[in-house]
Amino acid sequence: MNDLDDLRDAMHSTPGFEPKPLDIAAVMTAGGRLRRRRRAAVGAASGLTVLALLVGGFQLVRPEGSPAPDVAAAGQPSGAAPAKTADPSATAVEENPDEPITSTPFGDVVDTGIKVGGLDRLLWMQRVDEPELPDTTFGIATGWRTTAGEFVVDIVNNEVEGSDRAPGFHALQMAMVVNDNPTPAFGYYVGDAAKITVVANGRTVRAEQAVWSEDRSIVLFWFPLNKVKPASRVGQATAYDDNGRKLPAGNATFGVG
Secondary structure: OOEEEHHHHHHOOOOOOOOOOOOOHHHHHHHHHHHHHHOOOHHHHHOOOOEEEEOOOOEEEOOOOOOOOEEEEEOOOOOOOOOOOOOOOOOEEOOOOOOOOEEEEEEOOOOEEEEEOOOEEEEEEEEEEOOOOOOOEEEEEEEEOOOOOEEEEEEEEEEOOOOOOOOOOEEOOOEEEOOOOOEOOOOEEEOOOOOEEEEEOOEEEEEEEEEEOOOOOEEEEEEOOOOOOOOEEEOOEEEEEEOOOOOEEEEOOOOOO
């Protein structure tokens, strides 16, 4: 049994349990392996990113000592496809989220039309350069924009099994709470998807969609926070063509953390 297993046992043990001292370095190493299997392989632009081990999943954070950027509202809601670039002219708001990291978008940034804490929730693709994932060249991220024009990541996810351009769903992420703010369920689909749905708490919910500017065969999608919440129980996503026929599923299961 390793130190990460000890930590897990301690979290579920009786009051009399006395774990041995934790080797933090070993725990972080094991956590990194889990992250590569379950979540985003962040590219060179995010090379300084570190991990925070949380109950319920992993969260990307800024390295200690890095300054927190100023925050801005990102633009007006865009609705559905095609993707809309976030408005560069923004009004600054008084906000200073804990431990942000920045990202360089790959293609246009999509304004989801969702506001959280006075900030426009944005969605974008970013490049991935990970030797262990030779068939993955990009991932999908959600976050917000600062007054300096930097894009701050709340969650980033990418394909870890096979090609990132194989037909079907990829990098599905369940709605979560990051730094006390909810983030929507999101992902991307490769193929001519006219409609994307999921059953949440027994009700069918339709996603908002935007065509990726760099490849029009790829659709970014997200679900309204008031219908698919962090605590919602969801099934697999389903995509349909213009005639209502189901399309290839790919990896249609939502990840958490």
